[in-house]
Amino acid sequence: MELTAATTLTALWAVSAYYFWQRDKLPKHQPAAPAASATDTARVLIAYASQSGQARELATEYARQLVAPPGNPASRIDLRCLSQLAPEDLAQYQQVFLHASTYGQGQAPDTAKAFCRALSAVADNHFKTGSMQFAVLALGDRAYPDFCAFGHWLHQQLLRLAGEPLADCIEVDRLDSGALRHWQGILEASFDCQLALAPKSFRYRLTDRRLLNPGSQNARLFWLQLEAVNDSGTTQHPQPGDLIDIHLTNGERRSYSLANAPAQYGPAQIELIVRQHYRDDRTPGYASHYLSERVDAGSQIKVSLRRGFDWSLIPAHCPLLLIGAGSGLAGVRAGLQARQQQPLSTNWLIFGERDPVYDRPCEAELMHYLELGVLSRCDRVWSQAAQKAPLRYVQDVLRSEATQLTAYLLQGGYIYVCGSADGLGAGVHDALLELLGESVVSTLQAQGRYVRDIY
Ligand SMILES: Cc1cc2nc3c(=O)[nH]c(=O)nc-3n(C[C@H](O)[C@H](O)[C@H](O)COP(=O)(O)OP(=O)(O)OC[C@H]3O[C@@H](n4cnc5c(N)ncnc54)[C@H](O)[C@@H]3O)c2cc1C
Ligand SMILES: Cc1cc2nc3c(=O)[nH]c(=O)nc-3n(C[C@H](O)[C@H](O)[C@H](O)COP(=O)(O)O)c2cc1C
Structure with a gap:
């Protein structure tokens, strides 16, 4: 059934009205942040546009470390998701560091789309020349034709508005450590400090695995259960919505959505649902077959957790x-x-x-x-x-x-x-x-x- 234009308009009104009613109650990472006023002391913005959490985690970790050194008091740095900002807000920052992932086919992550529409509408040379310096870290994957396209788009837009680039747009292919070190160098030079970025990984043991579609002619789907290995220093408790990055023995990583809401107490147990993947040339995908066939019950796997939807x-x-x-x-x-x-x-x-x-x-x-x-x-x-x-x-x-x-x-x-x-x-x-x-x-x-x- 199709909705009539009137019903759609009513829906729009209701959605908007609900939004404004709820605005003050919006939660941690989706707040309707009030536009910063000219009297705000924060002068540096660390911002992110992220779909599955990598750009958000990087930005959050850099912001956490950058506030620590003496001479960089917390009040100098704001950490924001692009969804919390209007383009005009950028003008109050002397320096803006953007961490931007590309999604879809060369597009912005969902939460950044409204910001992008607003940014496109801002007139050229909006910033006073030299008043706002910026740098963009573009996260992406070279397997996609529009590699890092959204990061490049942001960089071009800020140039158009007369922002002053601190560096060329930095492309990161699948969290490549060399590119991340380059970015850290830019932050370190701006903040006159040293940064460390050690991704935390933990060991989990495969405790159970079951085929979920026996008899099917389609790709096999598996349920897996893994338990944190006690001495592996697991400090991060998994939460529903998290993404689990499996570290493969060849140094690559693959993401899987957490398939359960782990109990708050006791050893962390995570569950995954993994479909065996076949590439275009019909060869078996590496990680999905490793998890579903090659790793034995009792074997240990290195994983890291990423906060996804809360x-x-x-x-x-x-x-x-x-x-x-x-x-x-x-x-x-x-x-x-x-x-x-x-x-x-x-x-x-x-x-x-x-x-x-x-x-x-x-x-x-x-x-x-x-x-x-x-x-x-x-x-x-x-x-x-x-x-x-x-x-x-x-x-x-x-x-x-x-x-x-x-x-x-x-x-x-x-x-x-x-x-x-x-x-x-x-x-x-x-x-x-x-x-x-x-x-x-x-x-x-x-x-x-x-x-x-x-x-
Ligand atoms: C946010 C997210 C959540 C996901 N959740 C699930 C889930 O719950 N269940 C599920 O079955 N699948 C999930 N996937 C898909 C999963 O991550 C794998 O892509 C899928 O299992 C196929 O991986 P493979 O190694 O078997 O296949 P492969 O063909 O070996 O690799 C598949 C993809 O991995 C990437 N890749 C290739 N080489 C490298 C490399 N050197 N380093 C890093 N990446 C590389 C490429 O994009 C490639 O297309 C999810 C993916 C994402 C991004
Ligand atoms: C569905 C999907 C579409 C993607 N599209 C692109 C793309 O067009 N260009 C690109 O460079 N990377 C693309 N990527 C790769 C992501 O940008 C990359 O994995 C990034 O590190 C994810 O960061 P995030 O977790 O902050 O969203 C895509 C990833 C997925 C899962």
Whole structure:
């Protein structure tokens, strides 16, 4: 069903009204930060635009270390997500250091999109010449054609506004340590200090592994359980929404979404849901096969944790629509376990898989959530269902349930999407644009109410 223009406008109004009503209550990393006033003492800005947390973690760690040396009092440095800033705010800083990841196909992370639109609209030479120095660290992956495109775009925009570059835009391919050292050198020169960046990794032991889709002709999907090794100095407790970086023996890393909400006490146990990946030439992907076949129970694996979406940010009274497909069950499952702690919450799951007979991962668990009322509604679809089946993809469900979707959003609802970027991420995004219109979708993104863990 399509929404009429009037319904869409009502939805927009409600989304905006809800935002302004909630603004003062917005949580830690999505606050509606008041624009800094001219009398503010902070003169250096460390900012980030991050989708899955790497740029945020780097910026946070640099800001933490930079405030420590004598002569750099905390009041000189502000740490902000771009979603908390308006372009005009930059003018009050003498120096701006931006950590910017590229997403989609050469695009900005979701939370930075509103800032970018506003930045494009600022007139040329906005800053007084020489009044604002800047540097951009562009995070990306050379496997993508638009390598570090968003970082380069930001750099060009700040040049256009007459910002003074402290260096060329620095490209970082998959957190390459050489490029990060170069960036640290720029920060050290500006702050006259020494920085250390030692990524913390911990050892976890594989304790259990199960195939979730036995008999399926599709790529095999596994559930894995790992337990922190006691003496490995685990100080960071995993939380639902976190991303787990697996350090491979060849020095590479791969990210996986945490698939559970680990208990707060006792040894940290993490669960993953891993789909065996095959490359275009049909050779098996390295990490997914390592985790699902080559590593034996009892073996130790080096991992690091990254903070992803913080599930505690969703108020219990706001309904939640979870959308996932395939290995995206990982983030969905962690989210459901987190929401289970909020007894009266309303949660609706739309989940897609391939074969309706064999690809039914964690079915009993999902049915149990329905019985318990943790899930108020669960729609499952299969892409390999009979050709005439009316609904085969999650976005088909969204389109047919547009009224329910609007009702959720009018109550301040959140949307969480987890799974592949091309299939699920793009399909859901297009459906939302079609049903709600671009301004509602971007408002939801800016408010942190449309969250995507897509890859
Ligand atoms: C935020 C995020 C969350 C994810 N969550 C999950 C999940 O919960 N479950 C799941 O099954 N998958 C998840 N993935 C996908 C996962 O990280 C792997 O990409 C997937 O398992 C295939 O990896 P592979 O090593 O088997 O395949 P490969 O083909 O060996 O590698 C796949 C990709 O890894 C990258 N890569 C290649 N070489 C290198 C290198 N030298 N150094 C670093 N990276 C390199 C490239 O982008 C490549 O396309 C997630 C990805 C991201 C980004
Ligand atoms: C779905 C997806 C799309 C991406 N698109 C690009 C891209 O177009 N160009 C690029 O250089 N890197 C791209 N990357 C790589 C990320 O920029 C890189 O992994 C970065 O370190 C992520 O940082 P973040 O965790 O701060 O978001 C993409 C990664 C994913 C998962």
